[in-house]
Amino acid sequence: MDRDVMANVSRRAMVGGLVGSAATLALGGQALANGALARARVDKASGGGAKPHPDAKPGATKPAATKPAATGTTLPNGSGFYRVMVGNAEVVCIADGSGEMAGSPFPMWGANGTKAEVDAALDAEFLPREGSSFYFNCALVRSGTDVVLMDLGNGTGGGPGAGKLLPHLANLGVKPSDVTCVVFSHLHPDHFGGLTDDNGELVFDKARYFISRDESDFWSRAGVADIKGQIPDEFKKGMVAGAAGVLAKLKGKLEMADATTKLSEGLRLVSAPGHTAGHQMLMVESGAKRLAVVADLVHHVAISLRRPDLHIQFDADPAAGAATRQRVLAQLASDKTEVLAYHMPFPGFGHVRPEGKGYQWVPSLWQW
Numbered sequence: 001m002d003r004d005v006m007a008n009v010s011r012r013a014m015v016g017g018l019v020g021s022a023a024t025l026a027l028g029g030q031a032l033a034n035g036a037l038a039r040a041r042v043d044k045a046s047g048g049g050a051k052p053h054p055d056a057k058p059g060a061t062k063p064a065a066t067k068p069a070a071t072g073t074t075l076p077n078g079s080g081f082y083r084v085m086v087g088n089a090e091v092v093c094i095a096d097g098s099g100e101m102a103g104s105p106f107p108m109w110g111a112n113g114t115k116a117e118v119d120a121a122l123d124a125e126f127l128p129r130e131g132s133s134f135y136f137n138c139a140l141v142r143s144g145t146d147v148v149l150m151d152l153g154n155g156t157g158g159g160p161g162a163g164k165l166l167p168h169l170a171n172l173g174v175k176p177s178d179v180t181c182v183v184f185s186h187l188h189p190d191h192f193g194g195l196t197d198d199n200g201e202l203v204f205d206k207a208r209y210f211i212s213r214d215e216s217d218f219w220s221r222a223g224v225a226d227i228k229g230q231i232p233d234e235f236k237k238g239m240v241a242g243a244a245g246v247l248a249k250l251k252g253k254l255e256m257a258d259a260t261t262k263l264s265e266g267l268r269l270v271s272a273p274g275h276t277a278g279h280q281m282l283m284v285e286s287g288a289k290r291l292a293v294v295a296d297l298v299h300h301v302a303i304s305l306r307r308p309d310l311h312i313q314f315d316a317d318p319a320a321g322a323a324t325r326q327r328v329l330a331q332l333a334s335d336k337t338e339v340l341a342y343h344m345p346f347p348g349f350g351h352v353r354p355e356g357k358g359y360q361w362v363p364s365l366w367q368w
């Protein structure tokens with residue numbers, strides 16, 4: 001992948017005023033052109049580069065950085081991360097931030113239904129019919145000596161509210177070099193944008209990298225731009241280029257992973273195709289406890305839950321996406337499994353409860 005070309009695409013996309021659009025959310029769209037691999041020529045003065053988060057307290061990260069144990073930070077939840085214990089494993093949501101989408105979510109959501117159905121789902125959750133908020137919740141799991149990070153956020157290309165993964169990791173006392181394993185749920189730009197720094201170098205330079213074979217094959221195959229979802233052509237082009245850039249950057253380094261791959265004690269990948277061909281979730285099991293990191297199984301806190309049957313245009317295969325969403329949500333609800341979902345309101349932990357034709361998102365109670 002020619003990084004210079006991507007960089008130019010990136011700048012034009014940003015200047016072109018994508019902020020506030022669906023694409024800015026990088027749910028699979030044009031914002032990927034702003035992804036990490038496009039960053040080499042991004043002028044720092046115009047927004048490139050991770051900046052210290054306002055929550056960051058001087059000196060607070062130093063002791064924790066040398067002692068990255070489960071209780072190794074002095075900062076409370078709310079400093080851009082939120083953690084829970086799942087048996088012996090520590091699962092931490094690291095916020096990459098959030099983004100806004102203007103206008104009605106229809107037909108981006110619900111193209112196989114009606115605007116009235118989408119509005120009904122929004123009304124039921126007391127949400128406005130115009131304008132939606134989305135979150136980017138990366139998952140860090142510390143199990144034994146392993147530090148596993150699932151998904152890398154937007155990098156500097158996700159709009160003004162996103163790209164905060166690194167300062168929030170620092171708040172937790174985790175250095176990029178502490179991360180032993182990076183897993184991509186799938187290759188959309190809001191999940192791989194933090195792969196490289198402004199110089200195009202890998203941020204998590206000590207980590208092993210994993211992805212499903214189906215995902216790698218999907219983005220590598222001839223005719224990849226012929227995606228079933230009704231994604232506008234200009235989005236598709238950037239999407240394909242972004243994924244190709246990741247595969248090129250990690251050539252010889254990216255390991256294929258599936259349910260049989262031993263990432264760490266108690267961690268297991270689960271295939272959940274539809275959003276993309278090789279989309280994977282991560283199950284964390286320790287003792288009698290379990291938690292499902294569901295990545296992009298759901299996107300919208302009202303529509304994806306209340307009406308999981310409604311198609312999402314950014315799903316590579318909207319029908320398969322809806323089928324997987326319904327199947328997995330039914331399982332999570334019946335098992336009463338706690339969930340960490342990438343795009344739910346921060347910190348993204350909760351349960352799903354059967355409600356009407358679908359489910360309701362029940363956030364886990366916040367604890368300081």
Ligand SMILES: [Zn+2]
Binds near residue numbers: 026027028190296343
């Ligand atoms: Zn996403």
